Amino acid sequence: MSRRVRGSPLARAFERAAKAMTRRVVRSGARAAGAAAARTVKAIADPYRLPSTAGDWIAGQAVGPAGLRRFRLFRPPGVRSTERLPLLVMLHGCGQSASMFARSTRMDRVATKERFLVMFPEQDLAANPQGCWNWYDTRNRRADAEAATLMAAIDQACLLYPVDRDAVAVAGLSAGAGMAALLATSYPQRFVAVAMQGGVAPGGAHSAAGTLAAMRGRSLPPTAVPRAERPPLLVIHGSDDHVVSPLNAHAAAAQWAAALGASPGAARRVQRGVRHAQTLTDFRAGRCLCVRLCIVDGLGHAWSGGSAGERFSDPKGPDASAMVWRFVKARLGAVRQ
DSSP states (O other): OOOOSTTSHHHHHHHHHHHHHHHHHHHHHHHHHHHHHHHHHHHHHGGGOOOOOSSEEEEEEEEETTEEEEEEEEEOTTOOTTOOEEEEEEEOOTTOOHHHHHHHHOHHHHHHHHTOEEEEEEOOTTTOTTOOOOTTOTTTTHHHHHHHHHHHHHHHHHHHSOEEEEEEEEEEETHHHHHHHHHHHHSGGGOSEEEEESOOOTTSOSSGGGHHHHHTTSSOOOSOOOOOOOOOEEEEEETTOSSSOTHHHHHHHHHHHHHHTOEEOOOEEEOOTTSOOEEEEEEEETTEEEEEEEEETTOOSSEETOOTTSTTEETTSOOHHHHHHHHHHHHHHHHHO
C-alpha cells in the first residue's frame, strides 16, 4: 500500500520552502521594479534638477517672434529691491537643458560671491529636437526670431528684477555660443561683453545644411568685415574639440578684431596648478581690450572647469565660469570709469 506523501513531514517542509522562495522572488521582483521606476523618475527629472545653492531660482517665460521660451533666473541671497545688479545670460549647448548647464557651469556660485544675477534660457524641443539654439538659420530669419525672443526674455528680467540694464552680458557653449555671438552682433548696444566657448561666429552657416561644414572648419565665418559696433569678446576653445573645430575660435577672434579695429599681441602660455594649460592672445585697439582668445590644451567639446559627471563638462580645464566673469567685470569697470 502506497504512503500519502502530501501529509508527510518531508512534503510539508517542501511546501514551506516553496512558499518562502515564492515570497523572496516576489519581494525581489518588487525591489527590482521599484529600482527601475526610481531610475526612470531620476532620468526624467534630472534635466530639470537645479543646483542646491543659497539664493533663489525663479522660473520665468517670455514670448517673442519665435514663440515661448522658458528660463531660470538665479538671484543671490540678500538682494534688496533698491539694488541694481549686473545680469549674465548663459545659453546652453545642444543636448543640454538650462538646469544641466547651470549645474555644469556652477555660475550661481560665482554670482553668489560676486553679486550678480544669472539667467539660463532654455530652448524649446519643438523648435529644435536636440535642444540646439538655431544660431545658423539666418537665411529664413529663424535665427533672428530666436534672438529677438531671447531679447524679450532679457527685457522681462530687466523689468521684473533688480537688473542694471547697462550691465548685461551674454555667454554660451556650442550652439549657445553661436547664439550669444548673434545676439551681440544684432544688439551690440545691449551687451557690455560676450563670451563664446566651442562655438561658431556669425556667418559660418546660413542654414541647417551648412552647419556641419561650419563646425568642422570647412566653412569658416568671414574675417574681413567692416568696422562695426560690437561688445568685447572672450573666446574659449579646446585644442581637442572634435565637434567644433578650433579653427572657428581663431576665425571668431579675427572677425571681432577686424570689426573693432584691434590688433593681436604676443601669445602667452598660462598654467594654473594641475589644470590644462592655456594659450592666451589679446587683441587691442589702443589700450582697449577688444578680444581675448583662449585655447585650452587637451580640452574637448565641453565647458572648461565644469562639474564632474555632467554632460559636456571637463573639470580638468581652467575655470571658464571664473574667466567669463573676470572678463565681464573688467569691462564693467572700464565702462564705469
